[in-house]
Every structure is written in structure tokens, then in C-alpha cells.
Amino acid sequence: MGVGRRMKKQGPPGLLDESLITKKRKVSAAAPPEPETANGRNKKRRTSGEGLGVKKPGNKNREGKPKGGNDRKEKKKGPAANPPKAKAAKPTPANRQKAVKEPLPAVSDEEDNFAGSDLGSDAIDDPDVMEEEIGGVNVTGLDALGSASEAEDDEFDDFDSDVADSDTRERRGMWSEDEDDEDAQEKLTAANIEGLTRKLDLEQAQEEADAQAELEELQTNITGDRPKILGDEDEDEESRPLAPDLQLLRSRINDTIRVLDDFAKLAEEGRSRAEYTAQLLKDICAYYGYSEFLAEKLLNLFSPREAFAFFEANETPRPLVIRTNTLRTHRRELAQILINRGVTLEPVGKWSKVGLQIFESQVPLGATPEYLAGHYILQAASSFLPVMALAPQENERVLDMAAAPGGKTTHIAALMRNTGCVFANDANKERSKGLIGNIHRMGVKNTIVCNYSALEFPRVMGGFDRVLLDAPCSGTGVISKDQSVKTNKTELDFIKLPHLQKQLLLAAIDSVDHSSKTGGYIVYSTCSVTVEENEQVVHYALMKRPNVKLVSTGLVFGKEGFTRHMGKVFHPSLKETRRYYPHTYNVDGFFVAKFKKVAPTKAGAVHADSSVKASTTDEVPVDRTPILEEGKEEEDDFAGFDEEEDAKIIERAKRASLRRKGKDPRALGRKGKKSEKSEKSEKAEKAEKAK
Ligand SMILES: C[S@@+](CC[C@H](N)C(=O)[O-])C[C@H]1O[C@@H](n2cnc3c(N)ncnc32)[C@H](O)[C@@H]1O
Numbered sequence: 293m294g295v296g297r298r299m300k301k302q303g304p305p306g307l308l309d310e311s312l313i314t315k316k317r318k319v320s321a322a323a324p325p326e327p328e329t330a331n332g333r334n335k336k337r338r339t340s341g342e343g344l345g346v347k348k349p350g351n352k353n354r355e356g357k358p359k360g361g362n363d364r365k366e367k368k369k370g371p372a373a374n375p376p377k378a379k380a381a382k383p384t385p386a387n388r389q390k391a392v393k394e395p396l397p398a399v400s401d402e403e404d405n406f407a408g409s410d411l412g413s414d415a416i417d418d419p420d421v422m423e424e425e426i427g428g429v430n431v432t433g434l435d436a437l438g439s440a441s442e443a444e445d446d447e448f449d450d451f452d453s454d455v456a457d458s459d460t461r462e463r464r465g466m467w468s469e470d471e472d473d474e475d476a477q478e479k480l481t482a483a484n485i486e487g488l489t490r491k492l493d494l495e496q497a498q499e500e501a502d503a504q505a506e507l508e509e510l511q512t513n514i515t516g517d518r519p520k521i522l523g524d525e526d527e528d529e530e531s532r533p534l535a536p537d538l539q540l541l542r543s544r545i546n547d548t549i550r551v552l553d554d555f556a557k558l559a560e561e562g563r564s565r566a567e568y569t570a571q572l573l574k575d576i577c578a579y580y581g582y583s584e585f586l587a588e589k590l591l592n593l594f595s596p597r598e599a600f601a602f603f604e605a606n607e608t609p610r611p612l613v614i615r616t617n618t619l620r621t622h623r624r625e626l627a628q629i630l631i632n633r634g635v636t637l638e639p640v641g642k643w644s645k646v647g648l649q650i651f652e653s654q655v656p657l658g659a660t661p662e663y664l665a666g667h668y669i670l671q672a673a674s675s676f677l678p679v680m681a682l683a684p685q686e687n688e689r690v691l692d693m694a695a696a697p698g699g700k701t702t703h704i705a706a707l708m709r710n711t712g713c714v715f716a717n718d719a720n721k722e723r724s725k726g727l728i729g730n731i732h733r734m735g736v737k738n739t740i741v742c743n744y745s746a747l748e749f750p751r752v753m754g755g756f757d758r759v760l761l762d763a764p765c766s767g768t769g770v771i772s773k774d775q776s777v778k779t780n781k782t783e784l785d786f787i788k789l790p791h792l793q794k795q796l797l798l799a800a801i802d803s804v805d806h807s808s809k810t811g812g813y814i815v816y817s818t819c820s821v822t823v824e825e826n827e828q829v830v831h832y833a834l835m836k837r838p839n840v841k842l843v844s845t846g847l848v849f850g851k852e853g854f855t856r857h858m859g860k861v862f863h864p865s866l867k868e869t870r871r872y873y874p875h876t877y878n879v880d881g882f883f884v885a886k887f888k889k890v891a892p893t894k895a896g897a898v899h900a901d902s903s904v905k906a907s908t909t910d911e912v913p914v915d916r917t918p919i920l921e922e923g924k925e926e927e928d929d930f931a932g933f934d935e936e937e938d939a940k941i942i943e944r945a946k947r948a949s950l951r952r953k954g955k956d957p958r959a960l961g962r963k964g965k966k967s968e969k970s971e972k973s974e975k976a977e978k979a980e981k982a983k
Contacts, residue, residue, distance in 0.1 A: 605874035696723035757811030769881020
């Protein structure tokens with residue numbers, strides 16, 4: 293049982309990062325969000341997770357002092373050291389959880405988002421699992437990503453400004469969409485003020501705790517001890533207790549990280565870095581409940597200290613966020629109504645004009661009249677990002693390749709103001725029903741739902757102005773929502789999934805019209821943080837399709853993608869891609885890459901066996917990119933409804949199919965010729981008769 297589970301049993305987790313909000317508020321509202329240092333994160337965490345009954349990083353234990361003594365000492369410290377507890381009269385995470393944990397509608401548009409992937413439980417199909425999250429409201433502020441007190445333009449504004457909100461605009465208050473409505477704004481703020489005040493109280497308490505923690509750490513560092521962490525070589529493994537001592541584990545994780553941070557000074561004589569790293573890996577697996585395979589993969593993405601922050605963040609839920617459906621309403625109107633219903637909320641930050649972060653709610657957010665009328669959708673904040681990067685324009689033709697249950701499709705349609713045409717495709721029929729439901733509920737009228745394996749594109753249809761591939765993935769970015777990811781991912785998953793993702797991405801590229809007057813873009817996203825599913829997939833596509841290049845995502849925050857990792861070197865333009873982590877931005881882990889297609893795909897670049905059926909859970913994915921006619925390299929790769937060409941492709945597919953079955957494909961040719969002949973003689977007969 294992982295710590296997450298344990299926490300569920302023992303009560304809700306502590307605050308994720310309240311101080312992040314406070315700190316960000318101190319900097320200029322116009323300043324772009326900056327990632328928190330892993331160090332800073334750790335300090336904050338020291339004050340949370342009390343329900344665990346374990347020590348937090350930086351406590352006195354890591355100095356080798358008796359644990360029990362430290363516990364007592366900490367209790368004595370009182371409110372400053374443990375703000376959430378000290379503020380008992382204030383709303384606690386448990387209160388908040390209770391407030392929003394109301395029954396949800398039986399059929400939720402977005403529920404069961406992890407089910408039914410083509411890759412079954414191996415692939416995470418939807419990071420927007422917000423319905424399930426309602427019980428886990430976290431007061432952490434997404435406004436850490438930008439000030440909440442930013443000018444709010446009408447959500448129907450030109451999209452570019454949605455992506456990169458102008459910093460030069462005057463600040464007009466939290467909700468105002470124009471300068472004449474200060475009264476309305478005052479009312480709204482007053483209604484919401486109670487909840488926000490409580491939040492600020494918590495922030496203050498958190499700050500005090502941080503200061504205390506910093507002091508402690510300073511004291512620890514002054515002592516400059518060399519903690520005894522590693523066991524002796526001749527130590528008997530079997531003599532160790534079976535059940536891990538969580539307190540000890542956590543303390544040792546802290547100490548190990550401290551040693552790895554300052555190896556020369558703190559490591560024991562004759563011990564190597566590798567030994568400490570191995571110990572850390574073991575302890576992380578035992579403490580958080582990861583398989584060693586996955587923990588190592590994740591550990592390798594970060595410095596030890598940052599990895600710890602990442603693993604910690606996976607133990608707490610991300611903030612609950614809703615996206616305003618601008619086809620139906622405006623964010624301020626929606627906020628007003630929800631506040632009147634007893635919801636405490638705030639804009640997610642200046643990076644989005646449509647997101648609202650929910651702090652508490654007296655009503656079930658998945659069953660309000662506004663929800664049922666499609667005024668909003670429960671959607672993880674990071675799920676806004678791929679669509680913002682895609683930046684669909686009015687009157688374009690857009691393909692959403694893996695669309696169910698439609699969080700991003702409905703966002704795309706809203707940005708296009710219901711003009712043009714969106715093709716929302718998903719290989720999973722069951723999930724497509726949820727997609728259709730969301731499309732109807734949210735008043736989307738420019739979208740056609742289809743049910744193909746996306747590997748079939750562009751043979752199904754091509755020539756799109758923009759394509760979004762929000763690919764099925766392992767879900768290592770959303771572990772806080774699905775703790776099973778910690779143990780159910782195997783080496784094979786990280787072979788099969790990237791293989792499928794690569795083929796899907798090639799299909800996405802081949803489905804775009806490079807000569808589109810307004811677009812020619814492809815966005816690839818996953819809710820995973822592994823390099824195999826992200827940089828490696830993008831790098832593969834760049835190698836296979838020299839007719840695309842990576843361009844800026846236009847997103848105002850996010851960490852650069854890797855250009856090298858564990859000895860692998862990727863194309864330098866990978867720095868244009870963006871990574872999102874729960875511990876840096878308090879959003880789900882995500883990856884976003886944006887390509888521009890600059891030329892048609894050369895026919896020679898595409899080789900596939902199109903006879904194989906769409907991928908299913910058990911199949912090892914195979915290359916199913918479309919077959920283009922050889923000798924037509926210079927032509928556009930638009931794959932519309934060219935009957936003659938389609939007939940040839942089908943013929944080739946049939947031959948390939950026969951070959952695969954061990955049959956002679958020439959039989960098909962003979963049959964084909966025969967039928968051609970008989971067709972001719974039939975025509976001749978008819979002509980005779982007509983005479
Ligand atoms: C990450 S989810 C998509 C979430 C969706 N974009 C949203 O925002 O609501 C991935 C989706 O890919 C679908 N999928 C898996 N394999 C596919 C394939 N070969 N072709 C098309 N869709 C596929 C799954 O059914 C799943 O709905």
C-alpha cells in the first residue's frame with residue numbers, strides 16, 4: 293500500500309504548496325511564472341502530511357538525533373511549525389473535502405476516463421479525471437502560475453492573447469472584463485472574500501512554517517555532520533524488520549538527498565555516489581510504493597532533491613479546476629453564479645482566461661444547473677495547455693485524433709466559436725459516447741465524431757489545418773489521480789506505448805495540409821513525464837518526417853524539453869517543447885510539442901502495412917502509416933477522396949494482406965485482371981444489345 297493509500301485511510305493530505313501562492317503574489321503580477329526550486333518545495337512539505345505521522349524532510353531526525361525526542365520537540369513548537377493543524381478553526385483540507393464531496397450525477401461526461409483505452413489499463417486515456425477528484429479539493433493556488441489579479445478580457449478575444457496574455461494591459465481587478473463594472477466586481481469579490489481570506493490565513497501560516505523550517509535547515513547545515521545512512525556490507529538483510537518504518541525511511545531519504553547534494557562534505561568515507569543512489573531508490577520504492585522499475589525511471593529525470601519533490605507531489609491531489617465554456621457564458625458570469633451557490637473560487641491565473649480554481653463548494657460541481665447546461669467542464673488545468681498551443685482559428689478544419697471524452701475537443705470548438713469543422717476521433721466506441729455527450733451538453737455544433745484508429749489517418753481523411761494528438765500514454769504525470777500507475781507499468785508498456793505514439797504522430801503529421809493558409813500545425817501531448825513517451829517520440833518524428841519542424845508552443849510557462857537524457861541526444865529544437873510537473877506548477881504532469889509542417893511528406897517516407905487492423909490492447913502496435921503512391925514524391929500528401937488512388941491503395945493493402953497470410957498476392961492480380969476482362973466483355977455485350 294503506497295503512502296497515498298495510507299493517507300486516504302488516515303485522512304486527507306496536507307496542503308500541497310500554499311506558500312507558492314504567497315510567494316508568487318509578492319512578485320510582479322506581470323512576471324511570468326517561475327518554477328519553484330526543489331529545495332523550496334521540500335521546505336514547504338515539511339509542514340504537511342501530518343496524517344502520515346511521519347517526519348517531514350528537514351526535521352531533526354536527519355541529524356541522527358532520537359526520533360521520538362524530535363517528535364515531542366515538534367509538537368511543542370506549536371502553530372508555527374504545523375500551520376494547518378494550528379489553524380483548526382479555519383477550514384481544513386478535510387472540511388473542504390467534505391464540502392465538495394457530494395454525490396455526482398450517475399452518468400458523468402468525464403468519469404471513468406482511465407477506462408477503455410485501446411491499450412487497456414496500460415494506457416492512460418485521459419488526464420482530465422476531475423469528476424473523481426471532486427472529493428480531493430486542494431487549496432493550493434494555480435495562480436502561482438500568474439497573478440489572479442490580472443485584467444480579464446472577454447473570453448471571446450482573439451486567441452493569441454489567450455495564449456500569451458498581454459502584460460502591458462492595465463490591471464483592472466480580478467474579474468472585470470471592462471472598466472465600467474467595478475460595482476459588479478466589488479459584489480463578486482465581497483461574496484467570495486470569505487473563502488479567500490481563509491486561504492490567505494493559511495498562506496500566512498504556511499509562510500511562518502517555512503521560515504521555521506529554513507531556520508532548522510540552516511542549523512542542520514552548520515553542524516556539517518556525515519550522517520550514517522548506508523548499512524554495513526556484512527549486514528544481514530533478513531534481520532531487518534518486514535514492515536518498513538515510515539518515519540525512519542523518510543528521515544533516511546532526507547539524509548541521503550542531503551548527502552547527494554553535498555557529496556564531498558557529507559558522504560561517509562569509502563562510499564560511492566552509486567551506493568547512496570541505490571539506497572535512495574530502495575527507500576523511495578518502500579516509502580511511496582513504486583515498483584523499482586518505475587521509480588528508477590522517474591528518479592533519473594531529476595536531481596535527487598527534485599525527484600523527492602516530484603514523488604511527494606504525487607501524494608497530494610492537484611487543485612480542482614473548471615473551464616468556462618465560452619460558447620455558453622463568460623467566466624465572470626459563471627463565477628458570479630457559482631459564488632452565489634456557495635462556491636469559493638478564483639481565476640487560475642493570468643495564463644488562462646477561462647479557468648477557475650475551486651477552493652470549496654457547498655454544491656456538487658458535477659450536477660449544478662450550470663454544469664448540466666454546459667457552462668463549464670471539470671478539467672485539469674494542464675489539459676488546457678495542448679489546446680492553447682494548438683491555437684485553432686475560426687473556420688479551420690481541425691482533427692482531434694484521440695478525443696474522448698472531449699475535454700480538449702470542446703475547448704477547440706469554443707476557441708473556433710463553433711465555426712469551421714472539428715473532426716473528433718477516438719478508437720474507443722464506449723469512450724466516444726462520453727465525447728458525444730460532452731459535445732451536446734456544451735453546445736458544440738461544428739464537430740463530427742468518428743471512431744477510427746487514428747493510425748488510419750490520413751486515409752480516412754486528410755488535409756487538415758491543424759491536428760491535435762493527445763496520445764494514449766502511461767499516465768506518469770497523473771499518479772496523484774491513479775496510484776495504480778506506481779506498480780502496474782512494465783518495461784513492455786514503455787516499449788509498446790512509445791511505438792504506438794510514434795506511429796500516431798506520423799499519422800498526425802501526414803494528415804495536415806502543409807500549404808494551409810492559416811495553419812499547418814500539429815500538437816503532440818501526453819500526460820506522462822517519461823522521455824520515452826515524449827522527447828523520444830518527437831525526435832523520432834523529426835527524423836522520419838524532415839518536412840516538419842518544432843516551433844514554440846506559445847505557452848507562457850513550462851520547462852524546456854530535454855535535448856539529452858541518459859546518454860541519448862535529441863534534436864536541439866526539442867528545447868521548444870514544454871514539460872509540466874506537479875511539483876513545479878502544481879498541475880498534472882504533462883508534455884506539449886508543437887510542429888509546423890513545411891512541405892508534403894515524401895511518398896518514400898511512408899511505408900506501412902495498412903492491412904493490419906486498428907490497434908487493440910493486446911496487439912503489439914505495428915507501423916500502420918498510410919501507403920502513398922510511389923513515384924509521386926513531388927505531390928502534395930493531401931489524402932482526400934481520390935477514388936482512383938484509394939482503389940490502388942486498397943489493392944496494395946489486399947496484396948500485403950495475402951502475403952502476410954502466406955498466400956500468393958499474384959492470385960489477386962489474376963483475379964483482378966479476370967474481373968477487368970469480364971467487365972470489358974460485359975460492356976461490349978451491352979453495347980451490342982443496345983445497337
Ligand atoms: C489521453 S486520452 C484523450 C483525452 C482527450 N483528448 C480529452 O481531452 O478528453 C487518449 C485517448 O486515445 C484513445 N486511443 C487509444 N488508441 C487510439 C488509437 N489508435 N486511435 C485513436 N484513439 C486512440 C483512447 O481511447 C483515449 O480516449
